[in-house]
Each structure stands twice: as C-alpha cells, then as structure tokens.
Amino acid sequence: MDKNPKKIAGIAGLAVMVILAIVLAIQMIPTIGEVRREMSLTPTPLPPVPGSVWVAGYVADTPEPALGKGTTRIEEVRKLQERLKELGYYEDEVDGQFGQNTHDAVMAFQQKNGLEADGYAGEKTQAVLYSEEAVPNSNEE
Secondary structure: OOOOHHHHHHHHHHHHHHHHHHHHHHHHHHHHHHHHHHHHHOOOOOOOOOOEEEEOOEEEEOOOOOEOOOOOOHHHHHHHHHHHHHOOOOOOOOOOOOOHHHHHHHHHHHHHOOOOOOOOEOHHHHHHHOOOOOOOOOOOO
16 A cells, blocks of 8 residues: 555545535535425516516506606507697697696696596596596686
8 A cells, every 4th residue: 555645645635525525415405405495486477578567576467558758659649649638638739749748738637537646647547538527628727
C-alpha cells in the first residue's frame, strides 16, 4: 500500500466530502418532497386574455370596453362623443379623442343620471348612456 501522505489526505478528504453529501441528501429528501407537494397544491395563475383585467389577483371579464382619458379606441370614443352630444352634454367636435372635454361631459352625464361621477365611461355608464332611460342635459342648473 502506498504511504504517500498527500495521497492519503486527498483520499480522506474525498471520503469526508462523499459522506457529507450523503448526509445532506438524506436530510434534503423530506424537504424536496414537501416542496413538490406544495407545488402540486398551488395553482399557477394564467396570464390575462384580451378583454379581461386583473381584479384582486383574479382575471375578470370586461363585457364593455371601458373608456377614459388617453383611450386610443377612436371609434368607441367617437360613438361616445356622438351620444353625449345628442343628449346635450358634449359641445365640441366629435374627434375620437378622449380628452378633458369628453371627461367633463361624461362626468356631467354621470351626475345627472345618478351614477358615480368619475369621468370614466365603464360598463354601467355606457349601459345607461346608450339606453332610452338616459337623462338629457337640460342646462338648467
């Protein structure tokens, strides 16, 4: 047998590392099993699809396209402006741009129709706006 001290020390060090690796692996097996079990119980959230929004960590459908300042959906804004103009709330040019004047007209409409006046044309506002129950602006205030 070879009695080279460096070789013996190297073999002994290797043996210690193998023993440590085995001990650590034995201790990690329950932890790995627990992590796998937890991962199987926790659902992975799906990304939102077009026409939906994140609400409290969940995806919710948005049945009507909500319109507000900076909206780039020109045709929907133009339709909104035309209806607001028909009812006497919007006096500017129908241009499809949801700016301050459109915001103010939506707020006035919301106030007159008993809606939350936030200037944001969401589902409820649009439902009332395009219905026959929409109250026109009388300008008597």
